[in-house]
Amino acid sequence: MKNLLLTTTFALVLGAPAFSAGNHSGGHDESHADEHAEMMVGRPGDAASVDRSVDVTMRETDDGDMVFEPATLEIAQGETIRFNVTNAGALEHEFVLDTMVGNEAHKEMMARMDMEHDDPNSIRLDEGTSGEVIWTFSNAGTFEFACLIPGHYEAGMHGPITVAENVTQNDADFSTGTIKKIDAKAGKVTIIHGPLPKLDMPAMTMVFRADEAMIAQMSEGTDIEFVAERVNGKLTVTAIK
Incomplete structure (x- = not known):
């Protein structure tokens, strides 16, 4: 009888349902949390x-x-x-x-x-x-x-x-310029720049979009090396160094 009980218990354990990675109240076992x-x-x-x-x-x-x-x-x-x-x-x-x-x-x-x-x-x-x-x-x-x-x-x-995908920019993609104005709230930066090889554009002064992290690294009046691309139709600074 003892052996029969042990065999039955073991079979029940093996037959228990296994859930995918996750930890849900009333659903998934907490032991799977590390799989996240x-x-x-x-x-x-x-x-x-x-x-x-x-x-x-x-x-x-x-x-x-x-x-x-x-x-x-x-x-x-x-x-x-x-x-x-x-x-x-x-x-x-x-x-x-x-x-x-x-x-x-x-x-x-x-x-x-x-x-x-x-x-x-x-x-x-x-x-x-x-x-x-x-x-x-x-x-x-x-x-x-x-x-x-x-x-x-x-x-x-x-x-x-x-x-x-995080692709390393080639040096040839970078343009030089000077930051004229920063509008952090609007996510915009005005740059007096040289030619933009990736966009086939001449030197001029233009307003670019830039994300919060990028703008945090900029200061008005400083020189900058940057890559500009069209993102959702907007001229955007995508890399600086």
Whole structure:
């Protein structure tokens, strides 16, 4: 009888369901939390190493859609981003970072059982509240942010994340110039510059877009070596040295 009980117990352990990486209230075992150390979409970020902050708002529209603002995200490979997430809607929402395949699998799982995400790549917020997710995008590719609460994804609550490959710039791509004016609030910098070889443009004075981290390294009146490219149709400083 003793041997029979031991054999039955062992069989039950082997037959227990194994969940994918994650730690969800009422769903996933906490022992899998370490598997989040590295995912296709990246890994949890260090607050001391944040490169820039991105504000994300979740809400419902008057016509019944559910949306994120902004609707798309563009990140550079290796960047650590602090997402300041606000639920400005009248319903509970969540912000989850993953591959499209990963989000689809979790969405189907959530539709089958009552579970709530409690992972470093996500945050769930009641209406009128805010929080943050700090994430390092270590891999280039196209990923997704989404709300996986049943029905919300289908109502439009998802968007693509494009993580651009980190390519070393050639010295020939850099132009020289002098910073004339900085408008940090607008994310713009005016540069008196020489020819721009990547854009086939002559020397002149122009206004460029630049992200918060780039502008933090600039000072008015100083000389600069920079690369300018068109990003979403706007002239943008993409590298400096």
